[in-house]
Amino acid sequence: MESLQGAVALVTGAATGIGKGIAVTLAQCGVMVGINHLPGQEEGAKDTLERVRAAGSDGMVLEGDVRRRDEVLAMGETLRGQFGHVEIWVNNAAYQPNHRLLAYPADDVERVLDTNLKGYLWGIQAAARIMRDRGYGRIINISSVHGKRPAGFDPVYAMSKGGIKMLVREAAIELGRYGITVNTIEPGAVHVGGKGNPHLVDTPPPLTNPDDLARRRLTFPLGRPGLAKDIGYLVVMLARPESGFVNGAAIRADGGSMLL
Amino acid sequence: MGQRSAVELTVPRGKSSTSRLALITDAENAWGQAIAEALATAGYRLALNAPSGAMPAAGEQRLGFACRLDRRAEAEAACQTIAAQMGPVDVLIHTDNEVEPVSVMECDEATLDRQLATNVKTAFFATQVFGAEMVRRGQGRIVYVSSIHDEKPTGSAVAYAMAKGALKMLSREAALALGPSGVRVNLIEMGAMVGDDQRFRSSLSAIYHDLGAKVPVGTLGMPNEVASVIVALLTDGGEFVHGAEIRVDGGFLLHY
Numbered sequence: 001m002e003s004l005q006g007a008v009a010l011v012t013g014a015a016t017g018i019g020k021g022i023a024v025t026l027a028q029c030g031v032m033v034g035i036n037h038l039p040g041q042e043e044g045a046k047d048t049l050e051r052v053r054a055a056g057s058d059g060m061v062l063e064g065d066v067r068r069r070d071e072v073l074a075m076g077e078t079l080r081g082q083f084g085h086v087e088i089w090v091n092n093a094a095y096q097p098n099h100r101l102l103a104y105p106a107d108d109v110e111r112v113l114d115t116n117l118k119g120y121l122w123g124i125q126a127a128a129r130i131m132r133d134r135g136y137g138r139i140i141n142i143s144s145v146h147g148k149r150p151a152g153f154d155p156v157y158a159m160s161k162g163g164i165k166m167l168v169r170e171a172a173i174e175l176g177r178y179g180i181t182v183n184t185i186e187p188g189a190v191h192v193g194g195k196g197n198p199h200l201v202d203t204p205p206p207l208t209n210p211d212d213l214a215r216r217r218l219t220f221p222l223g224r225p226g227l228a229k230d231i232g233y234l235v236v237m238l239a240r241p242e243s244g245f246v247n248g249a250a251i252r253a254d255g256g257s258m259l260l
Numbered sequence: 261m262g263q264r265s266a267v268e269l270t271v272p273r274g275k276s277s278t279s280r281l282a283l284i285t286d287a288e289n290a291w292g293q294a295i296a297e298a299l300a301t302a303g304y305r306l307a308l309n310a311p312s313g314a315m316p317a318a319g320e321q322r323l324g325f326a327c328r329l330d331r332r333a334e335a336e337a338a339c340q341t342i343a344a345q346m347g348p349v350d351v352l353i354h355t356d357n358e359v360e361p362v363s364v365m366e367c368d369e370a371t372l373d374r375q376l377a378t379n380v381k382t383a384f385f386a387t388q389v390f391g392a393e394m395v396r397r398g399q400g401r402i403v404y405v406s407s408i409h410d411e412k413p414t415g416s417a418v419a420y421a422m423a424k425g426a427l428k429m430l431s432r433e434a435a436l437a438l439g440p441s442g443v444r445v446n447l448i449e450m451g452a453m454v455g456d457d458q459r460f461r462s463s464l465s466a467i468y469h470d471l472g473a474k475v476p477v478g479t480l481g482m483p484n485e486v487a488s489v490i491v492a493l494l495t496d497g498g499e500f501v502h503g504a505e506i507r508v509d510g511g512f513l514l515h516y
Binding site: 069100101102104106109113117118121124125128129146147149150151152155156158159160161162163164165166167169170171172173174175248 | 332363364365367369372376380381384385387388391392395409410411412413414415418421422423424425426427428429430432433434435436437438464465503
């Protein structure tokens with residue numbers, strides 16, 4: 001297997017949650033990481049950078065709002081300016097306010113679609129502009145099992161994930177000519193220690209009594225929810241040069257939960 | 261949500277089709293027109309929206325109005341107007357469907373905004389406003405007229421495909437949210453329609469090359485064929501068809 005040592009990745013929404021886990025897992029494989037975060041998430045982004053360096057790699061913090069195309073394009077160029085190249089781009093930043101259908105506020109409809117849909121399109125455009133110069137790239141989009149299965153707790157979030165599915169399929173056929181692959185990961189429930197938690201969560205929530213495990217297996221066949229590093233490993237797999245024939249795919253990573 | 265008995269489930273609910281009111285969200289395009297005529301023939305009263313702003317012809321059994329359903333306030337105003345003049349909407353049919361060719365790399369924010377507004381936000385706010393009324397009444401039908409391009413990429417119109425991908429999830433979510441209140445929600449995936457080879461002309465994909473030869477039924481689809489499926493879907497006794505996607509493409513997608 002070829003090494004990912006020295007490759008450069010940009011991960012959006014990497015101050016917290018799944019994005020942090022992806023950044024750290026990539027760093028463990030020698031990838032240098034651009035850590036995107038929103039204003040106000042400096043602590044989490046700094047923590048991610050420290051963990052990236054502790055893993056023996058390097059990186060930089062990139063503040064920016066993925067809803068803004070100009071900011072996304074600028075982040076890509078800043079990262080390329082720092083490290084000379086970018087061959088992995090992970091669209092991960094998402095917004096999920098959890099409103100019910102009939103009571104969904106109109107401004108949050110816009111914010112969810114802007115962050116989750118536009119943000120991913122701008123990311124793909126920014127990544128492809130950089131990657132096509134070298135005729136090589138890996139664009140990996142973190143979606144959700146709720147791009148197919150309705151969630152029941154946030155219809156617009158699910159709509160945005162349905163849109164990402166089609167964006168990825170369109171991009172896969174359009175960007176293939178540049179040596180760029182575009183794929184989706186569909187995580188199920190991932191334990192990140194609560195929304196906005198700036199710290200990395202590396203273990204499942206503890207079981208407090210013997211009945212817990214049996215109950216948990218009714219939701220998670222493996223007896224545990226996902227962890228950010230589970231998604232990170234899958235990102236690494238798709239980012240490898242050897243995965244070059246995987247294009248336009250959507251890989252579910254939910255421990256088998258949706259089969260129950 | 262109260263428990264329904266099996267007997268209640270098998271008895272057609274609501275008024276007979278002779279007096280049901282159907283709202284068509286875009287009655288100006290070919291599909292909206294064909295669906296309006298098919299429903300009128302089947303005895304429905306009609307509320308017809310003209311997104312362009314040109315007021316449709318009204319009549320004894322049909323009300324014309326012109327509003328932007330991608331704006332919630334306008335959708336609410338339309339709901340009040342229709343209720344005052346025609347009574348509550350029994351059937352919501354989302355027909356807004358516009359294709360703007362644009363590539364992934366060239367898609368700008370204005371194009372994406374327009375395509376999302378036309379193809380999915382109209383559906384979302386119409387569902388919120390008219391769906392809430394249906395929930396209050398404990399009955400109603402919603403049908404979204406969408407496209408096979410909610411799954412199959414176009415190679416020519418990324419913003420359209422994104423919008424239809426989102427619309428498919430709206431339909432599934434609405435089925436979960438509104439089903440327990442007696443509302444039935446389904447989606448039509450139309451494809452291989454007359455004109456699609458021009459509408460989706462692509463330099464990346466050969467999907468529409470020799471289109472006529474690829475459709476197993478041997479002909480391309482017409483809007484009236486979509487309309488007749490919708491009339492059948494709305495027939496009493498179809499209440500167990502819910503959260504479904506019904507492909508109306510003459511078998512075209514079997515090749516893909």
